[in-house]
Amino acid sequence: MRRRIAVVGAGPAGLTFARVLHRHEHPVAIVERDPAPDARPPGGTLDLHEQLGQRALDKAGLLAEFEALSRPEGQAMRILSPDGTVLRDWKPRPDDRANPEIDRGHLRDLLRGPLDVQWGRGVTQVVPAGRGALVHFADGRQEGFDLVVGADGAWSRTRPAVSPVTPRYTGITSVETTLDDVDARHPDLAQLIGDGSVAVYGENRSVVAQRNSDGRATVHAQFRAPLNWHAHLDLTDPEAVRSSLLTRFDGWATPILDLLHRGSSFVHRPLHVLPASHTWTHVPGVTLLGDAAHLMPPLGAGANLAMLEGAELAEVIVADPADLDEAVGTFEERMWARAGRWATITTAGLERLVSPNPADAVALFDDVQPG
Numbered sequence: 503m504r505r506r507i508a509v510v511g512a513g514p515a516g517l518t519f520a521r522v523l524h525r526h527e528h529p530v531a532i533v534e535r536d537p538a539p540d541a542r543p544p545g546g547t548l549d550l551h552e553q554l555g556q557r558a559l560d561k562a563g564l565l566a567e568f569e570a571l572s573r574p575e576g577q578a579m580r581i582l583s584p585d586g587t588v589l590r591d592w593k594p595r596p597d598d599r600a601n602p603e604i605d606r607g608h609l610r611d612l613l614r615g616p617l618d619v620q621w622g623r624g625v626t627q628v629v630p631a632g633r634g635a636l637v638h639f640a641d642g643r644q645e646g647f648d649l650v651v652g653a654d655g656a657w658s659r660t661r662p663a664v665s666p667v668t669p670r671y672t673g674i675t676s677v678e679t680t681l682d683d684v685d686a687r688h689p690d691l692a693q694l695i696g697d698g699s700v701a702v703y704g705e706n707r708s709v710v711a712q713r714n715s716d717g718r719a720t721v722h723a724q725f726r727a728p729l730n731w732h733a734h735l736d737l738t739d740p741e742a743v744r745s746s747l748l749t750r751f752d753g754w755a756t757p758i759l760d761l762l763h764r765g766s767s768f769v770h771r772p773l774h775v776l777p778a779s780h781t782w783t784h785v786p787g788v789t790l791l792g793d794a795a796h797l798m799p800p801l802g803a804g805a806n807l808a809m810l811e812g813a814e815l816a817e818v819i820v821a822d823p824a825d826l827d828e829a830v831g832t833f834e835e836r837m838w839a840r841a842g843r844w845a846t847i848t849t850a851g852l853e854r855l856v857s858p859n860p861a862d863a864v865a866l867f868d869d870v871q872p873g
């Protein structure tokens with residue numbers, strides 16, 4: 503029996519869910535708030551783990567295309583101390599496919615493929631109704647479905663239909679900037695970053711720069727600060743933000759400061775999380791995927807989990823169970839258990855990466871990198 507299904511959000515979770523359904527010829531309405539695929543910059547790069555994101559791509563029949571687009575060399579990682587001393591310089595073996603990088607824009611285009619996304623259809627509310635749910639759109643229209651899947655990220659409008667919980671600020675914030683055409687315009691910084699990432703950990707702060715595929719590099723300055731740390735700063739003024747960051751990282755080696763100094767524009771991303779064990783009493787007709795269900799620190803797991811969950815939920819649906827609700831409920835239990843483990847790991851990881859003792863961060867790298 504074909505159920506009327508909608509997914510809210512065309513991020514990694516929603517698109518993987520829809521793509522696996524599409525592969526099995528099951529229709530799905532994909533509703534996305536952005537007015538067009540290129541309405542905002544797609545963001546930096548994601549590493550997709552063999553056992554998570556890559557498994558999801560395999561379920562979507564997209565693994566070979568991913569391998570052509572991804573950058574295994576992007577797994578390279580260099581760690582410096584704030585005075586510029588190289589502490590670690592790890593390069594992957596040529597055949598290492600454990601966590602290759604892919605640009606978010608490339609991943610989105612790969613997943614989107616033939617899917618028919620309804621752009622510019624922001625959802626304001628999802629209301630359970632009988633054994634299904636009613637979706638309220640920003641344009642005032644409403645539509646009913648047998649199942650509404652909230653894959654609408656950290657500030658999900660679907661989440662309140664199943665849970666009253668909202669994200670909390672971790673006490674750590676991040677300011678992101680970009681270096682364009684890094685090899686030609688900033689060859690010294692291109693060399694510093696290498697093929698993958700360079701990370702520098704100081705007391706309660708860090709700078710991480712990561713290479714993307716199109717000659718761009720993204721740079722993140724992370725530090726502990728109250729949420730209103732910028733109360734006297736105009737975040738829309740790049741010069742003011744740059745100068746504030748350079749003061750905050752004062753004393754660090756010049757090449758590291760140059761990563762911030764030469765950035766073109768700055769985006770503030772305070773890090774919020776949901777509780778590590780976020781669960782809810784199953785609500786017929788509504789479920790959540792990805793960040794909407796388990797927002798966690800950005801330590802390389804969120805998109806991976808979002809994609810695998812999307813693929814697994816689609817598989818549950820195409821298996822055509824007699825009782826869809828029971829099947830979704832079983833899926834949720836599995837999602838919660840796995841996401842809870844990762845939330846605990848990444849929360850502890852963030853505390854070590856932006857900690858009073860920078861040696862903790864280097865030790866964390868030693869714990870996770872193969873020799």
Ligand SMILES: Cc1cc2nc3c(=O)[nH]c(=O)nc-3n(C[C@H](O)[C@H](O)[C@H](O)COP(=O)(O)OP(=O)(O)OC[C@H]3O[C@@H](n4cnc5c(N)ncnc54)[C@H](O)[C@@H]3O)c2cc1C
Nearest residue numbers: 511513514515535549625655792793800802803804805806
């Ligand atoms: C700096 C940074 C680096 C990261 N690096 C990694 C990494 O290397 N590996 C990794 O696995 N994870 C990484 N993450 C985490 C990862 O980005 C997220 O976990 C992932 O994007 C979650 O996917 P999602 O589809 O659940 O949500 P999102 O990517 O947030 O997508 C949600 C979609 O829903 C849409 N939407 C929102 N509200 C509405 C609405 N009301 N109506 C309709 N549509 C709506 C949004 O426009 C968006 O398209 C990183 C995060 C950050 C911030």
